[in-house]
Each structure stands twice: as C-alpha cells, then as structure tokens.
Amino acid sequence: MFKFNHINLxxxxxxxxxxxxxxxxxxxPDMCAVQETPQGRIMGYVMGKAEGAGTERHGHVTALSVAPxxxxxxxxxKFMAWLEQVSDENYRGYFVDxxxxxxxxxAIKMYEGFGYSVYRRVKEYYSNLGLGLNxxxxxxxxxxxxxxxxxxxxRSVRANGRDFTVSAHEVP
Numbered sequence: 325m326f327k328f329n330h331i332n333l334x335x336x337x338x339x340x341x342x343x344x345x346x347x348x349x350x351x352x353p354d355m356c357a358v359q360e361t362p363q364g365r366i367m368g369y370v371m372g373k374a375e376g377a378g379t380e381r382h383g384h385v386t387a388l389s390v391a392p393x394x395x396x397x398x399x400x401x402k403f404m405a406w407l408e409q410v411s412d413e414n415y416r417g418y419f420v421d422x423x424x425x426x427x428x429x430x431a432i433k434m435y436e437g438f439g440y441s442v443y444r445r446v447k448e449y450y451s452n453l454g455l456g457l458n459x460x461x462x463x464x465x466x467x468x469x470x471x472x473x474x475x476x477x478x479r480s481v482r483a484n485g486r487d488f489t490v491s492a493h494e495v496p
Contacts, residue, residue: 328443335450337344338341345371346353346372348373351373352371352372352373353384353467353484354376355371355372355373355407355411355469356369356370356371356372356407356415357369357370357403357407359394359399359403362477364393366402367394367399368388368389368391368392368394368399368403369387369388369389370385370387370388370391370403370404370406370407371385371386371387371388372384372385372407372410372411372420372456373386374387374411374414374415374417376414377417378482379475379479379480381408381410381415381416381417381418381419381444382411382417382418382419382420382421382469382472382480383410383412383415383419383420384420384421384422385404385407385418385421385422385473388400388403388404388422395438396472400434400438401438401456404420404435404438405417405438408420408470408472411472412472412474414437415447415470416474417474417476418468418471418472418474418479418480419469419471419472419475419480419481420440420469420470420472421443421467421468421469421470421477421480422435422440422467422468423449423466423468424465424466424468425444425450425464425465425466426464426465426466432466432468436466436468436487437468437474439470440468440469440470441468441469441470441485442465442466442467442468442480442483442485442486443467443468443480443481443485443486443488444464444482444485444488444489445464445465445466445467445485445486445487445489445490446465446466446488446489446490446491446492446495447463447464447490447491447492448452448464448491449463449464449465449492449495450463450464456484460474461490466485466486466496467485469481
C-alpha cells in the first residue's frame, strides 16, 4: 500500500484511509489495477466499483492516478478502457461514471477525449482547495459518464449536463 504514496501526493488525487482501499481490493478486485515499471515502481493505478441496478447498473471510477513522471504515455487511456471493459463484460453495466472537480480542466478535457461527457454538476461535492476565481467551482464536481454498448439508446448521457445541477445530498 505504501508504494502508492508518491502518486497520491498530487493535489488533484483524493486520498483515503487504508481500510477504504482494502475494502475495494476485497470487494471489487477485478476493478483495481496498477502499472509498474520493470523495477517495481508504481506508475499509476485505477480503482473502481460496480453499483446500481437495472439500467442504472454501472461501473464507477473511484480513483485514477498516474505519477507525474509517467504522464502523457497513454496509461490513463489504457486504465479507463480496461475499466470500461470490465464494467461491460463482468458487471453488465450500462455506463461508466466518475467525478471530477469543475476546476480540473486538464482532467475534464482528458475524459472528454476518452468519450465521457458531463451528466450533471454536483454542488459542494468536494472540499474547497482554495484555488481558482470562482469559489463555487472549487467545491462542485462534474458527474461525467460514458455509455457502454448495453446503453444503445444513450440514456446515461444528456446534452446539457453542465447546466443540470443537483445537491451532493441527492447523489447516492
């Protein structure tokens, strides 16, 4: 577990208590992956889970992080494609979702490049980092989604997601 520390020091990476990580590893081991160098140094990791029922059944990206020295090598794209495949094949999901800070423009553009779109804005989803010009953006998160093949009608996405706002209390 401590081999992850150099990755989790990134300002944008949410960190959790060790029992949180262990819970994911034991409940959804097939939705957790790590990439290492030949010398055993962790380059990045992804953690996800399956949740919901019926047409709301989906994969959720809990954490995706790549160490700064290994960014721009395509690792995030590979991690996301892999988690999407597991969500589709193992859990019969209709979509994959994730949350990202509204001010994390680089991550938002990256996810959009992977085919994700904003489904809704969640007010006060994150703690304030003290960055940016608009304090509300520092606390709000975008719920971004990508439909999987099972969602042939694309019901898991909406065109005006950035304009659709909900309270954090309304999000399960």
